[in-house]
Amino acid sequence: MRHYEGVFVDGVWRPSERRRELVDPSNGRPFATVGLGGAEETNAAVAAARRAFQEFSETTVAERLDLLNRIAAAYEPRMDELADMIAEEMGSPVSARVQVEGPLAHFRQAGKVLEAYDFETRIGETIVRREAIGVCALISPWNWPIQTLAVKMAYALAAGCTVVCKPSEATPLGAIVLTRILHDAGVPAGVVNLVVGSGRTVGEAMTAHPDVDLVSFTGSTEAGARVGQVAAQTIKRVSLELGGKSANIVLPDADVAQAARWNIQRCFFNAGQSCHAPSRLLVPRTRMEEAIDGILDEVGRIRMGDPRDPSTTMGPMVTKAHYDSVRRYIRTGLEEGATLICGGLEPPEGLSDGAYVRPTVFGDVTPDMAIAREEIFGPVLAVMPYDDEDEAVEIANESPFGLAGYVFSADPERGYAVGRRLRAGRVFYNGAPANAASPMGGYKQSGNGREMGIFGLEEYLETKAVFGFSERSRALPSLVR
Template sequence: MKHYGKFYIDGAWVDPSTPSHIELVDPANEEVFAMVAMGGPEDVEKAVGAARRAFRTFSMTSTAYRMAMLDRVIAAYVARADDLANIIAQEMGAPRSASVQVSGPIDHLKVARDVLSGYSFASRIGDSIVRREPIGVCGLISPWNWPIQTPITKIAYALAAGCTMVFKPSEASPLSGLILAEIMDAAEVPKGVFNVVVGDGPSVGEAISRHPDVDMVSFTGSTRAGIMVGRSAADTVKRVSLELGGKSANVVLPDADLEGAARWNIQRCFFNAGQSCHAPSRMLVHESQVKDVIPYLVDAAGKFRIGDPRDPETTMGPLVNRAQFERVQRFIQSGIDEGARLVCGGVGRPDGMATGFFTKPTVFVDVKPGMTIATEEVFGPVLSVLTYSSEDEAIDIANQGPYGLGGYVFSSSSEHGFDVACRLRAGRISFNGAPASNAAPMGGYRQSGNGRSMGVFGLEEYLEIKAVFGFREQASTLPVLAR
């Protein structure tokens, strides 16, 4: 068993203030494989102090300096890609075949570098100067389901902006966060700019959110936890950027390729064992087409190869831990109890699996909008198929509930599909399974969050806006602010 007993603070590996640790359990075999130190408010205090000192100089660095630094981070990351793939397979069960978990962050780093290269931090409105300046010390809190990509979408843009940071990885998948610290150290990111403290939300997360010297908190996770972050941050009136839960709907219009929509929905919904906030976990099908769509869904769900995430042939690994496994089992049972019709999957582990937090790919039909599985975020490989009689009803069902993170539309007409996409109340909409762009903003409506990450929108999350008057000569040399 390995022991990870230090945090990365002020460019060095340091002992926690108080001896405390958690055991990490491999979700594929339920065996303890590591112990990790857990921090508290005193460790956050040290990390914030280091970040505050580093901000004085790092915030004044040039664009060229930060671009070169991001190039070094990319190179250091690529050198550790295989280590990252191994560790996320062991700590949270993501299959090595799900290469985007590790390769995706490389593209995010490159996009951040490219955005930085062309970004104007000063512009003018008439004779007035508008400056965009780094916001300060940032608290970055990330979830366990995308333990590398999510923090990279925060870290890359905070670095590009000239901010310093304290990063708290999820205590359910902390080892990838510690490797990210090793990557930043290898890339010679200046000491104090990037700091890591492992801990849980009530101790480390709340200490970061409440700290008066933290100027911004960027949080990705559940809506419940996001509300707690917002409350903790309120007393110091810091900026809070939240990406929270989702219950995304896929509206399949009657003229769509029904088989293509069904197979894509299963693949997208069950990727990462359904542990993705953008998963299209509600599929809306016209009432006349339900019988036709079921065979495609069942066939696609049956094609997953479930097993050890380190096996290159595995396409679905286990859920992250026992608590998540039991939570998903309760949701599946609730679907049965509330009258939805199970067409594949169900409660319990897949056949032949006595250990590990593996869950059967599960599809329900005859799901009503008010059922638990249609309203709450399951975060497992569970699809709810709902029916509609008219397009207006489909859009009303899709827009029901507190969430608005993602949405999907399938149609043979791009004009018709675009009209429906514009009526969906969500932050990202995909047509006919089109892949998302890492340069486009990501975020949600309503209780799915209030911030945006990625691309120029992601960079501007870490910038303050300053208006400067009386410098007509200096203003004349700047580009006119695009409005």
């Protein structure tokens, strides 16, 4: 049994009598404990961040760029260690390298954005300054335990902000190691602080604290709504990246079987525990047989097993409680009359000790079914028929969520036209990959604000207008052209 401290304040790890036992979801066995903080530790962390803010916010772009480069250099040699840790604490296979390669890419991308960004511009005789917003509370989820926090940290530091971080208490170890890496890279004391604890104690204390200027939260829509309510009492900025029920519209001119195979790969990556997962597959009614053939072929290639085995492509659910939740949705789909194409409630052979759910696909799903409306956050796909393009767009947009959308078509112009009609923050054509410089965020109940690239940097900046300085007194780029 290993033991970790989960409170890092002003450059020092603090011991805690309150501890949480961590359980390996692949076998149900405890393997570590982590120290927990509460309101007292949160207040201390915010105070440390406030003290550090004045000096750190006045660092130069060159100094912050050097810091980001040092962080990336310190992070890269530890990616294998971090991959093993994620496999153990949440069950994401070591083969899913994006879980640990993504953070490195985002630290580097933040450096590129910082180097090119104009913090002072001009509108006539007005200087427009962009300044660090202040102390930021960064609250990250369990399903991407390092990348989500790294993205927030990278752009907050690039802006000159100081931070207090709260990872999920279910998967805190990646955040603990990431904090150690930043400390080793020379992040000044008080600039980055960490408090592991529950949302009801640590999360609420951060969000309500009058010395916190911004809350960046990634998690469920329900929890995001609570963050917004609490933050409103002190009129602080809130950036929310919340749930999704993303639709993949396969147009009649597409290779339907290939689109279905890709959908299985993307939807069941990370065992379906991804807010961007295309968990609704919309197929022309006359092409459904081709789609099912592609689905069954791709599901047959999935290898469930020990997430530490490099040949494993799908691991367990993060906890037994989440396993039970996903199974309830599968049972609901059966009760609602959807057709079970594959998967179901039976545990995978030889994996009954862990929180494993078989890759499950339902056909004949209608928009009124719970499995079509609600975010399941597991390896469950709803396949829905449509008769024409307008109906497909209508079904896709009926969801209260709007995080991502997907379109497959042989015609780029037609694909783009459909993509424009989707009410979602990101749209992917023919399975195109995202890039670290592009904005990420959602419409509707999928959140507000944007992360990544220049958009992510500007979330952590305030805008100030300074009047009365002629162009001759201070030459700056013009904001208005």
